[in-house]
Amino acid sequence: MDGSFLIGARAVTRDDTFRAIDPATNEALDPAFATSSLDDVAEACRLAADAFDTYRETDPETRAAFLEAIADEIEAVDGLIERAVRETGLPQGRITGERGRTTGQLRLFAKLLCQGRWAGVVIDTALPDRQPLPRADLRQRRIALGPVAVFGASNFPLAFSVAGGDTASALAAGCPVVVKGHPAHPGTSLLVGRAIQAAVRKCGLPEGVFSLVQGASNALGGALVADPHIKAVGFTGSRHGGLALVEIAQKRPEPIPVYAEMSSINPVLLFPHALAARAADLGKAYVGSLTMGAGQFCTNPGIVVALDGPDLDRFVDAAAEALGGAAPQVMLTGSIHANYDKGVTLLGGQSGVETIARGTEDSGVNRGRAALFGTTGAAFVANPALADEVFGAASIVIRCADKAEVARVLEGLEGQLTATLQLDDEDVEDARALLPILERKAGRILANGWPTGVEVSYAMVHGGPFPATSDSRTTSVGTAAIERFLRPVCYQDLPDALLPKAIQRANPLGLPRLIDGELE
Ligand SMILES: NC(=O)C1=CN([C@@H]2O[C@H](COP(=O)(O)OP(=O)(O)OC[C@H]3O[C@@H](n4cnc5c(N)ncnc54)[C@H](OP(=O)(O)O)[C@@H]3O)[C@@H](O)[C@H]2O)C=CC1
Numbered sequence: 001m002d003g004s005f006l007i008g009a010r011a012v013t014r015d016d017t018f019r020a021i022d023p024a025t026n027e028a029l030d031p032a033f034a035t036s037s038l039d040d041v042a043e044a045c046r047l048a049a050d051a052f053d054t055y056r057e058t059d060p061e062t063r064a065a066f067l068e069a070i071a072d073e074i075e076a077v078d079g080l081i082e083r084a085v086r087e088t089g090l091p092q093g094r095i096t097g098e099r100g101r102t103t104g105q106l107r108l109f110a111k112l113l114c115q116g117r118w119a120g121v122v123i124d125t126a127l128p129d130r131q132p133l134p135r136a137d138l139r140q141r142r143i144a145l146g147p148v149a150v151f152g153a154s155n156f157p158l159a160f161s162v163a164g165g166d167t168a169s170a171l172a173a174g175c176p177v178v179v180k181g182h183p184a185h186p187g188t189s190l191l192v193g194r195a196i197q198a199a200v201r202k203c204g205l206p207e208g209v210f211s212l213v214q215g216a217s218n219a220l221g222g223a224l225v226a227d228p229h230i231k232a233v234g235f236t237g238s239r240h241g242g243l244a245l246v247e248i249a250q251k252r253p254e255p256i257p258v259y260a261e262m263s264s265i266n267p268v269l270l271f272p273h274a275l276a277a278r279a280a281d282l283g284k285a286y287v288g289s290l291t292m293g294a295g296q297f298c299t300n301p302g303i304v305v306a307l308d309g310p311d312l313d314r315f316v317d318a319a320a321e322a323l324g325g326a327a328p329q330v331m332l333t334g335s336i337h338a339n340y341d342k343g344v345t346l347l348g349g350q351s352g353v354e355t356i357a358r359g360t361e362d363s364g365v366n367r368g369r370a371a372l373f374g375t376t377g378a379a380f381v382a383n384p385a386l387a388d389e390v391f392g393a394a395s396i397v398i399r400c401a402d403k404a405e406v407a408r409v410l411e412g413l414e415g416q417l418t419a420t421l422q423l424d425d426e427d428v429e430d431a432r433a434l435l436p437i438l439e440r441k442a443g444r445i446l447a448n449g450w451p452t453g454v455e456v457s458y459a460m461v462h463g464g465p466f467p468a469t470s471d472s473r474t475t476s477v478g479t480a481a482i483e484r485f486l487r488p489v490c491y492q493d494l495p496d497a498l499l500p501k502a503i504q505r506a507n508p509l510g511l512p513r514l515i516d517g518e519l520e
């Protein structure tokens with residue numbers, strides 16, 4: 001690996017460099033990676049704009065073949081898993097699974113393109129004899145928004161990074177992509193970036209369809225979002241970072257949408273009958289979800305809400321026992337580990353909060369030690385700081401005096417990616433009463449499972465009201481993610497010769513169409 005970054009078809013090096021750090025040892029890794037300059041960012045965006053009109057009008061099958069080619073190329077990269085493990089401290093099994101999720105996601109978007117519904121073809125045929133006025137021939141389709149900036153996420157070096165969900169959905173929509181790689185895993189980013197570059201070449205697409213800029217400076221990402229050629233942004237990371245990008249995007253002469261997935265504490269509700277039947281099992285399973293991947297999931301179960309009583313005591317005892325035996329795990333970066341420790345100290349020091357259990361003692365650098373806290377519903381409602389996300393394996397159990405207090409706790413929450421119900425049949429009526437609140441708060445409501453581990457599918461919603469995301473109308477996982485990067489255009493009375501193929505009268509692309517309100 002040569003430490004370059006990728007501008008269109010070129011691999012570029014610069015004198016200004018940075019290195020990945022192995023979080024397990026704090027050792028700086030070879031090679032040194034070139035830091036992209038602001039001119040490099042501008043050049044990547046200009047190439048993307050040059051490629052846009054050609055790329056967006058490629059046939060769906062061409063883009064599908066391109067996504068398939070990216071998946072094939074990623075699978076053929078030597079040393080990808082090892083490099084990602086080294087740069088993130090995540091276990092090999094997890095990274096291998098994540099590669100499968102990444103290539104599966106690309107192939108799912110390829111399939112979606114061939115199915116055609118994404119194009120949103122709607123036709124109102126002309127009614128020349130309509131009284132009192134004739135109706136024109138109206139044809140709607142969706143076109144790509146323009147070049148998209150994607151920010152790689154630290155916690156998913158493959159599935160939410162260079163060829164992750166944002167990139168896959170933008171490329172599927174017909175948008176060229178400029179990725180800002182996460183500075184914690186530049187080697188992983190470059191290997192995946194080269195795989196995309198190879199696929200661009202093999203498929204004969206314009207070079208500006210993909211670029212990867214790298215560096216460890218806010219200025220780079222800021223310049224990317226501010227670049228006039230960029231028309232939308234995909235981001236997964238901190239609330240602070242996401243909001244900074246939203247602000248830059250809003251202050252542009254031409255404001256653009258930012259799809260930022262940020263912070264979520266993912267409430268888990270334990271209903272009385274479920275708790276009575278299986279408190280200890282639930283306690284153990286909760287800790288499994290909480291500590292997976294050192295808790296570095298935005299879907300991590302950060303709060304548990306239940307009625308106080310002996311069944312909740314049994315849940316807490318089982319959770320405390322499981323968590324007390326949990327070994328500390330390497331976190332993604334030194335600063336994420338430091339933020340975690342700070343968050344745990346802040347939460348544990350709040351009035352009315354007790355520390356129920358901690359994982360076993362730290363035994364090396366950047367190891368996150370799991371933490372379980374407890375408080376009352378009244379204390380939680382009175383102090384918004386108790387609902388701040390602590391990114392890592394920390395969670396708080398809220399003991400509520402009655403059902404009304406459960407509802408008050410939920411009403412007080414900010415927007416969430418998920419809400420989880422642990423319930424039995426006898427709990428359904430209690431759950432029904434809370435469903436309207438949960439629907440207002442969360443993007444995904446699940447029963448008798450755990451929120452970590454998002455399925456990549458047609459029905460998935462990985463989104464939610466602020467601050468879970470900056471735009472609750474969409475999802476960043478699943479096929480509906482393509483809609484973030486499309487916009488409708490209506491063509492009125494255009495002759496067939498001038499119409500794009502998607503809405504020509506003979507339907508040469510064979511797309512599904514809604515004609516005069518009826519599915520064809
Ligand atoms: N809820 C979630 O899913 C996640 C939450 N987090 C939270 O984020 C914290 C930091 O982790 P990290 O993953 O680095 O997330 P950040 O949000 O700090 O960074 C993510 C990306 O955004 C860029 N960025 C951040 N702020 C700005 C800015 N003001 N202007 C321009 N670009 C910016 C970063 O670039 P650069 O570093 O070059 O500035 C990086 O490429 C964690 O401790 C955790 O609290 C992290 C991951 C996921």
Ligand SMILES: O=C(O)CCC(=O)C(=O)O
Nearest residue numbers: 296297298299452453454
């Ligand atoms: O739980 C998952 O699979 C996805 C989590 C996620 O999107 C994130 O942590 O950023």
